[in-house]
Amino acid sequence: MRVNSKNGKELIKISKKHMAGGGKVKKIDPNLKEFDIVWVGGINSANMIKYFQHKHFHGTMAGFNPNSKFYYQHLYEYIISGNMKSYKYSAMPFSSNYDIGVSKSGRDSIRKIIPEKNQIITDKGETYSYKSLVLNTGLDQKADCYPFIKNLVTDDFAKTRVFIQDTSSMPNVLRNSRIFFMHKDGDFLLYLPKLPSRREAYDHWYLALDSYLSRGVLSEALNRGMKIRVITPENVLFKFPFANEIINEEISQRTMIGNLIEIFYLILFNFI
Amino acid sequence: MQLVNVEIKETVNGTRRYATFIDLKTGSNVVMDFGTLLLTPEQKTRELYKGTDLIDKDVINIKNKFFLIIFFKYIPYY
Numbered sequence: 071m072r073v074n075s076k077n078g079k080e081l082i083k084i085s086k087k088h089m090a091g092g093g094k095v096k097k098i099d100p101n102l103k104e105f106d107i108v109w110v111g112g113i114n115s116a117n118m119i120k121y122f123q124h125k126h127f128h129g130t131m132a133g134f135n136p137n138s139k140f141y142y143q144h145l146y147e148y149i150i151s152g153n154m155k156s157y158k159y160s161a162m163p164f165s166s167n168y169d170i171g172v173s174k175s176g177r178d179s180i181r182k183i184i185p186e187k188n189q190i191i192t193d194k195g196e197t198y199s200y201k202s203l204v205l206n207t208g209l210d211q212k213a214d215c216y217p218f219i220k221n222l223v224t225d226d227f228a229k230t231r232v233f234i235q236d237t238s239s240m241p242n243v244l245r246n247s248r249i250f251f252m253h254k255d256g257d258f259l260l261y262l263p264k265l266p267s268r269r270e271a272y273d274h275w276y277l278a279l280d281s282y283l284s285r286g287v288l289s290e291a292l293n294r295g296m297k298i299r300v301i302t303p304e305n306v307l308f309k310f311p312f313a314n315e316i317i318n319e320e321i322s323q324r325t326m327i328g329n330l331i332e333i334f335y336l337i338l339f340n341f342i
Numbered sequence: 343m344q345l346v347n348v349e350i351k352e353t354v355n356g357t358r359r360y361a362t363f364i365d366l367k368t369g370s371n372v373v374m375d376f377g378t379l380l381l382t383p384e385q386k387t388r389e390l391y392k393g394t395d396l397i398d399k400d401v402i403n404i405k406n407k408f409f410l411i412i413f414f415k416y417i418p419y420y
Contacts, residue, residue, distance in 0.1 A: 181390070222350060261345050
């Protein structure tokens with residue numbers, strides 16, 4: 071890029087942004103309603119859009135997500151202590167994960183899909199069409215299924231030390247991160263619900279609890295007889311046999327390591 | 343085992359926390375005391391998919407193969 075004076079004299083010459091990356095960047099029309107690919111979902115959608123941009127995908131793309139930022143339960147303590155950097159992008163704003171000048175970022179929630187017409191309708195009533203639709207929404211996760219704990223998960227100071235893995239509300243997220251630091255005695259109980267579940271993707275995080283809690287044991291802040299108990303009404307932890315085999319092998323190895331610091335994983339299935 | 347109740351009791355020795363589970367095979371109750379209890383809510387299909395044939399009941403497999411077909415056929419790599 072060149073900057074010239076009024077009489078045509080060249081004043082400065084600087085390299086054009088992105089020139090080395092494949093030529094001029096094609097900005098997307100903010101009013102565009104027809105896209106080659108529409109991504110509906112969370113942070114994985116954003117990362118896929120970023121990947122397609124990186125690969126110089128020439129079609130038009132749009133990502134739709136009503137949440138501005140994502141928090142995953144298993145990241146609270148580890149992000150704070152800074153030892154899970156590989157997950158840092160998971161807790162970033164959706165639109166900051168890719169170039170929103172090149173691909174559209176929609177803050178709308180998708181209300182309806184019409185596959186016959188290749189269209190989606192947002193909660194604002196706007197219609198967008200696609201050639202390819204990628205669904206990455208996950209499941210609906212609310213605490214309504216446990217009415218008996220309604221009063222136990224609403225105290226701000228979390229003295230009950232009962233918490234729900236529901237990342238859709240910010241006060242709940244803050245309360246949960248506080249509870250991680252408040253665990254000081256007794257066993258750490260982890261209850262996994264009936265399948266289907268999103269835990270195929272994310273709920274392996276409890277395997278990191280022993281490393282977190284072992285610091286407390288070694289510093290004598292926590293009871294040496296403390297156990298991590300994982301309880302589920304299912305006969306398996308994962309619906310996929312291979313994943314189930316891997317996770318149980320991992321847990322059995324952790325238990326052997328855990329003998330040294332006296333933290334045990336007890337998996338209590340329905341048949342036990 | 344399935345969680346059926348959670349109880350917090352204040353005693354002279356401090357707070358006691360109990361979770362009650364039911365053994366689905368025998369029907370007997372199992373009470374465990376805990377220091378911290380983390381629950382993952384049971385998860386349901388999102389409203390977006392209700393009444394559609396896009397996914398199966400477990401929300402794991404995409405039933406409507408048309409989605410996959412258009413995904414592979416129409417991605418316009420130039």
